[in-house]
Amino acid sequence: MNHIITGLAAAAVLAAGAAQAQQSIVIGHSLSPTSHYGLGAQAFIDTLEELSGGEWTGEQAPAGQLGGERDMIEGLQIGSLDVVITSTGPLGNFVPEVYALDLPFLFRDYDHARKVLDGEIGQELLARIDENNLVGLGWSENGFRHVTNSQRPVETPEDLQGLKLRTMENRVHMEAFEDMGAAPTPMAFPELFTALQQGVVDGQENPITVISASKFWEVQDYASLTGHVYSPVAILASPILFDGLSDEEKGWFREAAKASAAATRAEVNRLEDEGVALLRENGMEVITDIDKAPFAELAQEAYKVYTDEHGTEMVERIQAVE
Numbered sequence: 001m002n003h004i005i006t007g008l009a010a011a012a013v014l015a016a017g018a019a020q021a022q023q024s025i026v027i028g029h030s031l032s033p034t035s036h037y038g039l040g041a042q043a044f045i046d047t048l049e050e051l052s053g054g055e056w057t058g059e060q061a062p063a064g065q066l067g068g069e070r071d072m073i074e075g076l077q078i079g080s081l082d083v084v085i086t087s088t089g090p091l092g093n094f095v096p097e098v099y100a101l102d103l104p105f106l107f108r109d110y111d112h113a114r115k116v117l118d119g120e121i122g123q124e125l126l127a128r129i130d131e132n133n134l135v136g137l138g139w140s141e142n143g144f145r146h147v148t149n150s151q152r153p154v155e156t157p158e159d160l161q162g163l164k165l166r167t168m169e170n171r172v173h174m175e176a177f178e179d180m181g182a183a184p185t186p187m188a189f190p191e192l193f194t195a196l197q198q199g200v201v202d203g204q205e206n207p208i209t210v211i212s213a214s215k216f217w218e219v220q221d222y223a224s225l226t227g228h229v230y231s232p233v234a235i236l237a238s239p240i241l242f243d244g245l246s247d248e249e250k251g252w253f254r255e256a257a258k259a260s261a262a263a264t265r266a267e268v269n270r271l272e273d274e275g276v277a278l279l280r281e282n283g284m285e286v287i288t289d290i291d292k293a294p295f296a297e298l299a300q301e302a303y304k305v306y307t308d309e310h311g312t313e314m315v316e317r318i319q320a321v322e
């Protein structure tokens, strides 16, 4: 009898200890702690801490410390990372339906993109993510992408001819740039700065947020506001962590993702307003007045990468969102 009581008491002590033990997550992303991703990661951690009454906390693994975005997504699948804030760049390799969001000249503006991601379509795509050994917590934002390079001001598709341009590891983007006349070179983000510096590639494309967070003006002279594609961000969790959480805890993680997206979008807004001046102050020649129609016409071919497999329905639904 004594023996049993002792056993139960020990179990109770263990259970109480486990409930009180602080749990800590690691959030990986590609940019600096002060970037729009860094602010989003911090908002995630702060919200999680607050909602859990300090039971959960976290830290950032910024600047690609734990690898490129493809590596980090794989890290979630094997449980070496807990949460990742990533562009959709490599995500289509894991969840092909997400390529719908990477199509060039699809989103009209920020309002359109945010409405799609925050609505029914965004929820559907998060569910597709969940079917692929990942957990989609929510959508955040990188921004509209623009071309920078070290060779010449790009104003028309002719100016892209033969330009060695780093793209993300994304079939839709590579096809689009091939169609627009550039020579696309897929590369993980952590290798990009050095590749630009050493002239392995002439240019790259990223939103103003990333161009400034990564100080690409140190290695690129020209920026052209092509806005050729909107770059969504997925906030992803490891199923190995998430599946073990209580419903209440899962709710905290989803709320943290919402707070993260809000903080990131606020910083995107700020840089959309102030970014061009910032690039100019840092010595870039910025071409703002670009006729997008000829780029869009050529890039249309890239839609086939998605529609050949999945049809046109999703594209039409996205276009129809007002």
Ligand code: EAX
Pocket (backbone or CB within 6 Å): 030, 069, 086, 087, 089, 142, 168, 188, 189, 205, 206, 207, 210, 231
């Ligand atoms: O997610 O790889 C890229 O160009 C991304 O835009 C960057 O890592 C931020």
